[in-house]
Amino acid sequence: MYQYPDGNVFYRKLDGNLPLxxxxxxxxxxxxxxxxxxxxxxxxxxxxxGHGISEIAEAAKAQAEQIAYVHGSQFTTLAIEEFTKKLAKVLPSGIDKIYPVGSGSEANETALKLARQYQLSLGNSQRYKVIGRWFSYHGSTLGSLSMMGKVSFRKPYLPLLLDFPHIPAPYCYRCPFEKTYPQCKILCARFLEKTIELEGPETISAFIAEPIIGSTLGAVVPPKEYYRIIREICDKYNILFIADEVMSGYGRTGKWFAIDHWEVVPDIITMGKGISGGYVPLAAMAVKKEIVDVIKEKSENFVHGYTFSHHPVSSAVGLAVLNYMEKHxxxxxxxxxxxxxxxxxxxxxxxxxxxxxxxxxxxxxxxxxxxxxxxxxxxxxxxxxxxxxxxxxxxxxxxxxxxxxxxxxxxxxxxxxxxxxxxxxxxxxxxxxxxxxxxxxxxxxxx
Ligand SMILES: Cc1ncc(COP(=O)(O)O)c(C=O)c1O
Missing domain, CATH: 3.90.1150.10 (Aspartate Aminotransferase, domain 1)
Incomplete structure (x- = not known):
């Protein structure tokens, strides 16, 4: 196999044996x-x-020539306005404020902090914990790793992680409660309520789940009642429901977002990967306007940001991908x-x-x-x-x-x-x- 001679790349695989x-x-x-x-x-x-689509490359080129960069706190651009307008149309109804970032981990980190700040704005100063699920993947940053339930990825960094609770995954093929559907009464969803009670509802800001579980379990689809139960429990305890659609979103499961299969609307959706079709690093956190309004009213600003969030060239690519998906x-x-x-x-x-x-x-x-x-x-x-x-x-x-x-x-x-x-x-x-x-x-x- 051809190898690039004397390279300086710190490869993701340290044996470095990669084809060019x-x-x-x-x-x-x-x-x-x-x-x-x-x-x-x-x-x-x-x-x-698909690879090599010239419309996408042309959209990136045109935007880079026109205006490649402005800081998200100083200017807006047509690219980001048009991209988010179009994206909002395919998001579940009511989820209409979009914060574009550079990776799925950043999107989940943004959701974690937004949930915290929302609870603070409501005067719930103790609410900071996000409940995740075992066997989940939410990213590589320490916040997303804290929410994630993939044990071997957490292990090396355990002393650095936040002590967030996790509930069993809805993995019917190997039911964590050794029960069978539907006699199980969807205990895996109801376990969320038990965990909230045990931890103390006054400490929980949000619950996060991949609607269809991706890299850790290989496309596991929860039972049809699962997310309705989750939604009811989140509502009962004033906990935000974050759907991590970084892998399952953007048409991947045959609907725009995997959660659409359950006809349930979460409070926050994070997305990435397919959002740019792989052409540029792009991801986003989308949230209900009413949540942003609470923060605006009480705290004025969302204390968060990245240099490369709200990026014009990435947004132009995002818009071109949406257009391409629609056209075809x-x-x-x-x-x-x-x-x-x-x-x-x-x-x-x-x-x-x-x-x-x-x-x-x-x-x-x-x-x-x-x-x-x-x-x-x-x-x-x-x-x-x-x-x-x-x-x-x-x-x-x-x-x-x-x-x-x-x-x-x-x-x-x-x-x-x-x-x-x-x-x-x-x-x-x-x-x-x-x-x-x-x-x-x-x-x-x-x-
Ligand atoms: C469900 C899910 N969430 C978050 C992430 C993190 O995304 P990124 O690698 O772009 O930071 C991934 C990546 O595989 C993912 O599958």
């Missing part, structure tokens, strides 16, 4: 040696509209292609004893692997199954995303996510499924 990507077009990536890969997940589900009906395509992909993967599940579960919505589909379908026992970690599947797929020209390690018990558990750009055609989905089948056959032989 030189071009992207549609759903395909090309490396220095001319190898072609299907981008089966756009990294961690960033690529929605990409949310509808995500729903339709997702259904096709799901059915094909369900067929694979029947063929291979080690495919325990296929789940998800739209083009956000997870596969969980097990050593035994009945007992759902995972493969031991030392078998590195998900890494083997990822590597073999890559060698056959398919890039896919694996779940983070330890989805079953913090150590063991293997999953992958298939989440191609929404422009994918059915025959290209067939190709993905063919490659996966080849990989699974090789894995089966090696067992």
């Amino acid at each position: 990507c030189v071009r992207g077009e549609g759903i395909y990536l090309y490396d220095q040696e001319g190898n072609k890969y299907i981008d089966g997940t756009g990294g961690p589900l960033c690529v929605t509209i 009906d990409l949310v509808e395509k995500s729903a339709a292609r997702g259904k096709y992909l799901y059915e094909k993967l369900e067929e694979l599940k029947e063929e291979f004893f080690f495919i325990g579960d296929v789940r998800g919505k739209g083009l956000m589909i997870g596969i969980e692997f097990v050593k035994d379908k009945d007992s759902k026992i995972p493969f031991p970690r030392k078998f590195v199954l998900k890494e083997k599947i990822q590597k073999k797929s890559f060698e056959k020209g398919l890039y896919i995303y694996s779940t983070t390690t330890g989805m079953v018990d913090g150590i063991n558990g293997d999953g992958i996510i298939i989440a191609p750009p929404y422009i994918i055609q059915e025959q290209e989905i067939d190709k993905i499924v063919d490659i996966l089948k080849e990989v699974f056959l090789e894995i089966e032989k090696g067992l």
